Amino acid sequence: MRRGRLHRALVAALVLFGAGTAAGTAPAWASASSPAGAPAASASRAEDASLSPGLLRAMRRDLGLTALRARARLAAERAAAAQEPKAREAAGAANGGSWFDARTQRLTVAVTRDASASAVRAVRATGALVRTVAHSARQLDAAKSRLDRLSAPQGVSGWHVDPAAGAVVVDVVRDRRSDNDVERFLSRARAAGPVAVHQVAAAARTYAAGTVGGDPYYTGNVRCSIGFSVYGGFVTAGHCGQPGAGVSGWDHSYIGTFQGSSFPDNDYAWVSVGSGWWTVPVVLGWGTVPDQLVRGSAEAPVGASVCRSGSTTHWHCGTVLARDETVNYSQGAVHQLTKTSVCAEPGDSGGSFISGDQAQGVTSGGWGNCSSGGETWFQPVNEILGRYGLTLHTA
Numbered sequence: 001m002r003r004g005r006l007h008r009a010l011v012a013a014l015v016l017f018g019a020g021t022a023a024g025t026a027p028a029w030a031s032a033s034s035p036a037g038a039p040a041a042s043a044s045r046a047e048d049a050s051l052s053p054g055l056l057r058a059m060r061r062d063l064g065l066t067a068l069r070a071r072a073r074l075a076a077e078r079a080a081a082a083q084e085p086k087a088r089e090a091a092g093a094a095n096g097g098s099w100f101d102a103r104t105q106r107l108t109v110a111v112t113r114d115a116s117a118s119a120v121r122a123v124r125a126t127g128a129l130v131r132t133v134a135h136s137a138r139q140l141d142a143a144k145s146r147l148d149r150l151s152a153p154q155g156v157s158g159w160h161v162d163p164a165a166g167a168v169v170v171d172v173v174r175d176r177r178s179d180n181d182v183e184r185f186l187s188r189a190r191a192a193g194p195v196a197v198h199q200v201a202a203a204a205r206t207y208a209a210g211t212v213g214g215d216p217y218y219t220g221n222v223r224c225s226i227g228f229s230v231y232g233g234f235v236t237a238g239h240c241g242q243p244g245a246g247v248s249g250w251d252h253s254y255i256g257t258f259q260g261s262s263f264p265d266n267d268y269a270w271v272s273v274g275s276g277w278w279t280v281p282v283v284l285g286w287g288t289v290p291d292q293l294v295r296g297s298a299e300a301p302v303g304a305s306v307c308r309s310g311s312t313t314h315w316h317c318g319t320v321l322a323r324d325e326t327v328n329y330s331q332g333a334v335h336q337l338t339k340t341s342v343c344a345e346p347g348d349s350g351g352s353f354i355s356g357d358q359a360q361g362v363t364s365g366g367w368g369n370c371s372s373g374g375e376t377w378f379q380p381v382n383e384i385l386g387r388y389g390l391t392l393h394t395a
Contacts, residue, residue: 054289055307062317062342063305073105074356077304080107083126084301090122091115096133097140097163100303102319104129107301110163112136133166135194143193144168144324148335150188152328153181157203157367158377159189160325160339163302167196169322174199204327204377206239206267206365207310207349216311216347217255217271218248225311225351227362228294228381229279229393233272235384236350237362238263239331247271260388264332267364268384269350281393283352286314293357293395297381300355306340307355308378310348310363313370318342327377329365337377343370353378359392 059070080100087109088095096110109123110133123130140161147159147168155176162169170189176182177199189195216223217236224240233256241247241258249255254275261269273279281294286309300306300320307317318341325339340353344366353360361378368374385392 054285058288058307058315058317059305063319073102073305076105077300079127080301080304081298083107083128087123087126087128090119090126092119093136094119095137096135096166097137097161098128098301099164100301101129102303110166133163135166137163139193140168144326146192147189148326150185152185152333153179154203154328154330155179155182156185156328157200158325158327160322162196162322165196167194169196169198171198171200173203174201200367202367204329204365204367206237206329207344207346207363216250218252219245219258223311223347224349225347225363227350227352228283228359229281230270230385230390231279231393233259233270234279235268235270235362235381235390237364237379238267238269240350241269249277264329264334267334267337267379268362268387270384270388270390279393281395283354284309288315292354294354294359294392295357295394297359297385297392299380299382300358300360304355306342306353306360308342308344308348308351308353308363308376310344310351312345312347313343316342316370321375325377327365334364336380336383337364338380339375339377342376343368343374344376345369
């Protein structure tokens with residue numbers, strides 16, 4: 001953040017708060033935990049208090065939830081996020097994946113038919129529902145890895161493991177479905193393992209933009225959004241800049257330099273900050289919701305609600321649709337992205353995805369827009385932190 005622009009900075013993003021970019025928040029499922037020994041009711045009241053009217057309005061607009069239903073869903077998602085690692089461990093080798101079911105408001109865990117009775121009981125003991133499936137998570141991950149080694153045509157948008165479908169779902173652009181190269185790819189994909197084909201309206205694209213003004217950061221003639229503050233700088237999308245590239249802020253004053261960047265294959269980068277700018281653990285609410293504090297980076301389960309903040313379209317919410325998806329951009333495939341139903345547009349690249357007060361990732365790309373809808377992928381933030389040895393700046 002820059003002196004003299006404290007308020008603007010919160011709005012703009014800068015580094016300070018994880019800034020510049022934007023980050024929106026959604027589910028408070030990962031609210032800060034209560035102190036040891038504190039009554040559960042106190043933690044519940046604190047979490048409920050963090051649900052601002054603005055956040056509830058955003059969830060009503062984007063998810064169609066009343067305030068009462070939004071509060072209930074966020075509470076259920078908090079419970080599911082805590083149950084997921086325990087249920088996965090309980091399932092052991094029979095684990096077939098898991099997801100949050102919005103209809104039942106419960107975590108559902110898939111187990112293979114050969115799961116022992118004791119394993120099934122252990123999974124249910126965590127509070128999760130159990131579904132029997134044909135393939136284990138390990139088998140589906142292996143099939144996806146085989147697809148990752150194939151060269152995909154532009155008519156194939158991406159692919160990911162869908163535990164609920166028990167298959168690797170391949171997204172194909174609707175008007176390219178009958179192309180010969182798409183058919184050849186699908187034939188090879190089916191030979192690699194269980195595959196289901198899903199048609200999408202358009203191919204995925206990255207969301208960098210030319211400089212058109214607004215808050216955000218700039219590198220050359222490209223405008224992107226800040227993701228999250230880390231000690232020493234911020235993380236963002238790799239397609240926004242190369243190592244050594246200089247970065248300027250909302251007022252075009254110098255912020256810092258890209259210290260690391262990877263795209264394609266990955267889509268992440270980090271920028272060091274100096275010259276009067278500093279970092280704070282906040283993501284911008286853009287007036288739709290209050291600016292959100294970042295308290296950690298616990299991963300939201302598939303099916304959970306999530307929100308995004310970016311310098312073009314500001315704050316929008318949706319749900320997590322899939323993890324570990326390979327997205328076939330025109331510049332090359334990017335692996336291990338998380339797919340969401342949240343919209344985005346050019347200039348939102350690099351911006352924050354947040355669930356409650358938990359950082360999720362930085363905006364990579366997608367298809368559609370925030371007028372007609374679409375889907376957007378993010379690069380998980382924990383992978384970025386691990387790759388560069390960074391520490392998330394938290395409140």
